[in-house]
Amino acid sequence: MNLEIDDDVEWYFEERTLDRPDRGCWEWEGSFHGNYGIAYIQNKKVGAHRLSWMLHKGPIPKGLWVLHKCDNTSCIRPSHLFLGDNDDNMADMLLKGRGRYREHLGAETAEQIISFFIEGASISDLAEAFDCSVRAIRDVINRRTYRSRKILGYDPPI
Numbered sequence: 001m002n003l004e005i006d007d008d009v010e011w012y013f014e015e016r017t018l019d020r021p022d023r024g025c026w027e028w029e030g031s032f033h034g035n036y037g038i039a040y041i042q043n044k045k046v047g048a049h050r051l052s053w054m055l056h057k058g059p060i061p062k063g064l065w066v067l068h069k070c071d072n073t074s075c076i077r078p079s080h081l082f083l084g085d086n087d088d089n090m091a092d093m094l095l096k097g098r099g100r101y102r103e104h105l106g107a108e109t110a111e112q113i114i115s116f117f118i119e120g121a122s123i124s125d126l127a128e129a130f131d132c133s134v135r136a137i138r139d140v141i142n143r144r145t146y147r148s149r150k151i152l153g154y155d156p157p158i
């Protein structure tokens, strides 16, 4: 889904962007769904990083994902984003998931699942990507098992 970019959209984006020179990232200051910024534009809900891509780089080709190079899910800096296909997306999710496990992957993974769901991933694709049951994905999406040990089949450290 692409948006029509006009002055209002640019203004909306700029009003909600915080430059963080200490991190090199631009942080989203608008609404959030989990760790991912969300923009409400033209009666549509769109990921803030996707909005950033559309504003600065142009339309997102169908079937491609906007992914983070910087591992900061609230980052919307265009140079920290890249387009990937579904395989890149799944690889990226899994890589980041593994990397974060020792800290607090339970919640992080749930956020990722929710974010990818919002962006159009099917429940069955998510179940496959995260190696868990369709039921577990549904539970995450319904926020029932936010810190569930079901998510990747292990106990969260908290």
Ligand SMILES: [Zn+2]
Pocket: 024, 025, 026, 070, 071, 072, 075, 076, 077, 080
């Ligand atoms: Zn960044």
